[in-house]
Amino acid sequence: MHSISNIDDPVDYRKNLIKFIVDKMYSTKCILYKIWPKIVMSNLKWIRPPSSSSIYSSLLMLLFFLLSLSSNIVESTPMFRKVPSPIYYKQQGSDLELNCITERIDNVSCFWLRSGKVVPPQSGKYDYSPFSSSGDCSMTISRLQYPDDNSQWKCQVYPDKSGQELPTTDVIVMVRPHQPNITFDNFTDSPIADQVTSISCQSTNGNPLPRLEWYLDDMNITQYAKEIVKDRTIKSTLRYVFTKKDKGSQLQCLSFHPTGQQVSSKVMNVQYKPYVTVKEKTYTAYEGKDLEIECHVEANPEANIYWKPRSEKINETKYKVMSNKLLLRNIDYTFDGEEFQCSAQNAIGPSKTESVKLNVLYPPRLVNIDFPRKNITVGDDMQFECTFVGNPPPKIRWCFTDAIRNNLYYPKASDDNPGVLIIKNVTYLNEGSYYCQGINYNWILNKENMVPSSQFAVNIVGRPLFIKDKRTVIGYRGLDTKIEQSFCSDPSPNQVYWIYGSNRIPVDLEVGKEDSIRPHNQLDHFHIRTGRLIKIDSLSPNPTCFRVALMVANTGTEDIRDYSLVVHNKYGKSVGIVTLQVNSPLSIAAVIAFSLILLVIILAITIGIILLRRKPSQSSSGSSTISSTSSTNKQRIDDHHPVEVVDNKYEVQVPNNDSYGDGNNSLKKHGSKKTNGH
Structure with a gap:
């Protein structure tokens, strides 16, 4: 047995421990001796040198483990x-x-x-x-x-x-792959019909890699694709021959993965040689209407269809090309007589050019307007100008709404130049809103077109002006007489007073709403009184025109004179004169006498009419003498109209017939002489 104690070097400790384990397994005929060294050597990091205090316990545990394995080998048959x-x-x-x-x-x-x-x-x-x-x-x-x-x-x-x-x-x-991406290998997404087109679909980062399939609309065309796998990227390249009918079809690359299905799609824009035609050669419309002209194209892509005007004065902002259609919005006069050309070109070749001509009827169009400054001084001239064009040529009418009564007027401009309105020596009566109108007739819509310009408000400023410079008022002796003057002033007057003789009566500047005349405090003993200012331009928010009344009580001949109203503002003053004439009123006796005379005249006329309607009486003796003298020369014209010859002149007598109204009248030829009794 090898000793592994007292080893200070960690590496030597690991090596000796491994050798010790192998020897032990071999001595015990453990079947693990063939694989255990491999396990240990591949996991050296497991084995750490134990401290001096625990080295024996660690070895003891390891030995116990090995012995237990060896002791149970024979009976071990795990299933x-x-x-x-x-x-x-x-x-x-x-x-x-x-x-x-x-x-x-x-x-x-x-x-x-x-x-x-x-x-x-x-x-x-x-x-x-x-x-x-x-x-x-x-x-x-x-x-x-x-x-x-x-x-x-x-x-x-x-x-x-x-x-x-x-x-x-x-x-x-x-791991969910990235969204598949379709790319065209020829750097264009518009394949050419009847030619092989190479298209790739790539998916990355998926685990496992997804399965890619190709669909053209609902048809599976994966059989025309090849896949290339590299690292965590799969790329499917489709080589397919598209036809003309595939235009507008949807090409899809589907990614099938356990985490879900993804799709990338492209709408196929198959190209082929263009052929263009138009439905009409001339299009008629009127201004303000939208017009859509279609150029029929047998080609692709649609982006290669071109509409352009033949004239350079129509720029691209005035029309729009959408697909094969020329869109003209709110057509104006500039399109009248213009021609547009349609053509197409693609990689296969160019098309022929088709032209259409526009015939535009348009209502009056304001092309120029020139108004004077807003504030015009009294006495100055002002000029307005406006120009309309149209088809047919429009007439120009000027309109004016006065600021005093808000009435509409039509000032007349020059016949030579109706687009220019000149007003000389302006007064406050010229204050108001001005505008011009262009008028013509649209025969397509069968209606009159009237186009007004914008309104321009003219404000008249300056010294006060009277609406009538001099007036005459008739009064009657013994009765009250009312004298009035009307004037305009902008800015408002700062002083107003009446003058007659050596007298001066100030006018209250407070603007009133009625003609109630009140006596002035210092002139209560006079029989002449004045009222306050009454505005007469009631429709104007800032009144500039006023009326002032002067009441002469118990008018007498001593009141016959000129009465002057003096108005001041910061631009100056103006004087308006009213002449009072006093007549004597008719007495009651004179009125009765006049009535009787009138009655007598009426009765006389009535009696005369009655007498004229009676049958004429016998002729007087003088008349008989003349009749007998001329009877020898009488010739009968007919039974109803006798003719008498008087001094070789013919005279036709009208028969007595009430239907003629006067039996004594006669029609004479060549101016017959009068005889006694006629």
């Missing part, structure tokens, strides 16, 4: 009641129990080999009992990890002289 499955597929991070239970229920030594190497028990990772009295050598692997636990495992039991093959199992730690 396995339960063994692990040949293969396990487990998700990374999960736990796995490997069963290994023998028929022998006592004195069993257990070992687990991983790829031929002993894996010692490790709490929380590899849990099994190296000495089992029940024959259970099962091991639990916690938190499976790739690649450490992805291996072949074998359960080793001692003693065993049965010759039974030891149970082994393959543990596959499953």
